Amino acid sequence: MFIAGSIRRLISLFNQQRNKKKTLYIPPKPNLHNLLVLRSLEDTASFVEKYLGNAVYRPSRETFIRSVLSQFSFENLVICEFGVYKARSTNYLAKLLPHCTIHGFDSFFGLPKKWSGNDQDQGYFNLNGKPPIVEKNVKL
Numbered sequence: 001m002f003i004a005g006s007i008r009r010l011i012s013l014f015n016q017q018r019n020k021k022k023t024l025y026i027p028p029k030p031n032l033h034n035l036l037v038l039r040s041l042e043d044t045a046s047f048v049e050k051y052l053g054n055a056v057y058r059p060s061r062e063t064f065i066r067s068v069l070s071q072f073s074f075e076n077l078v079i080c081e082f083g084v085y086k087a088r089s090t091n092y093l094a095k096l097l098p099h100c101t102i103h104g105f106d107s108f109f110g111l112p113k114k115w116s117g118n119d120q121d122q123g124y125f126n127l128n129g130k131p132p133i134v135e136k137n138v139k140l
């Protein structure tokens with residue numbers, strides 16, 4: 001009896017912790033970097049509200065791609081992606097459009113020069129020239 005009760009209590013405690021984890025909000029650490037990120041987010045949100053009232057926001061690249069594709073008919077269309085890297089979006093597109101050929105362009109040696117506005121230096125995304133595995137309807 002004691003053991004069964006203890007196991008039940010343990011399971012209940014485990015479930016409580018698991019549920020807490022799902023909803024637990026951990027605020028960012030109060031440091032300069034996080035404060036600047038929060039301020040720039042607020043600034044961006046204000047800009048979007050003021051000047052981009054009709055812009056459509058998509059929370060992920062997949063929903064963005066699907067939303068763009070829904071606006072076109074795909075007869076005689078040439079689809080090119082500039083910047084393939086590990087082909088995440090290239091292969092996603094290829095699977096969504098199995099009857100189209102997706103042409104992907106990349107050096108696979110990473111960025112030719114540092115991208116401004118972030119930490120990604122020259123050579124970032126370097127795959128040593130080795131292209132990723134792609135779907136049958138992708139040409140690199």
Ligand SMILES: C[S@@+](CC[C@H](N)C(=O)[O-])C[C@H]1O[C@@H](n2cnc3c(N)ncnc32)[C@H](O)[C@@H]1O
Binds near residue numbers: 083085107112
């Ligand atoms: C952000 S990654 C692409 C991400 C990719 N679309 C995905 O879904 O994961 C940018 C890619 O563009 C390539 N790239 C950027 N500038 C380039 C250039 N001038 N010539 C060739 N490749 C370039 C980089 O090598 C890198 O693989």
